[in-house]
Amino acid sequence: MAYETILYEVADNILTITLNRPDKLNAFNGTMQAEMIDAFDRADQDDNVRAIIVTGAGRAFCAGADLSSGANTFDRDARRGPVKRLADGAVDYSDPNVRDGGGQVTLRIFKCLKPVIAAINGPAVGIGVTMQLAMDIRIASEAARFGFVFAQRGIVPEAASSWFLPRIVGIAQALEWCFTGRVFPAQEALAGRLVSKVVPPDDLLPTARALAREITEKTAPVSVALIRQMMWRMLGADDPMEAHKVDSRGIYARGRSDDVKEGVTSFLEKRPAQFKNTVSADMPDYFPWWYEREYR
Helix, strand or coil: CCCCCEEEEEECCEEEEEECCHHHCCCECHHHHHHHHHHHHHHHHCCCCCEEEEEECCCCCECCECCCCHHHCCCHHHHHCCCCECCCCCECCCCHHHCCHHHHHHHHHHCCCCCEEEEECCEEECHHHHHHHHCCEEEEECCCEEECCHHHHCCCCCCCHHHHHHHHHCHHHHHHHHHHCCEEEHHHHHHCCCCCEEECHHHHHHHHHHHHHHHHHHCCHHHHHHHHHHHHHHCCCCCHHHHHHHHHHHHHHHHCCHHHHHHHHHHHCCCCCCCCCCHHHHCCCCCCCCCCCCCC
16 A cells, blocks of 8 residues: 555664654544554564554644544544434444444554554644554653543544543543543643653654664564553453463463573573564464454
């Protein structure tokens, strides 16, 4: 796919995805949705990509949905044509055309097998902030601003953020930000645990890249892929036994791998490890251990 709204650049095993509509403050539209999903598909298939950074071009990260359609921006029937109806005339909510586009992006990021770092360079509002919630680590510039502005637009939070946000910042903080819809600065995002670090603007990408390099240069890619899915998916588990089952499978399967032999030997020999297993070829036989949910 030739991208129109994002940049896709790989260097030193780090993929940088840059939202690239700076004249529109990187506002999210259908093209950006499709291109972001394609970019994460592509990254998962490329063993040369060991970590992903997502940032914005210009002075914004993402100003939210592109509102150029005016009052009909969120009216799917007006913009795409009527969705399917049931025999009694009620909306058939299983129609894929009902699906939220931002949610399709966050669900794709959720399934990613590579660690994802958000480098928030400026304003991040609406989908501009909710898309970050499925990313693993968020680092903000001092120039960043955040807003869960949905209630001020008469709509509701999207991009599966009602699942992600309370798990990240707690229910009370999530509700305060969503009830008020106010835009708040990076330091408030840090205090509320939405971001893990706030740095000067010029330090943002170097900080994100330094973290990405620490991952890519010192860790086993298959282990990182498994850890990412273990941590995220256990957020919805109903008992620690579910974690114990997955941990046990992981310790058994990885314990017999060449990566673990190398990891232990390199430690004893006091040298950097050279991990050879790849995500494309060496994920263990118990992976995935879950059943994918369908939209219906």
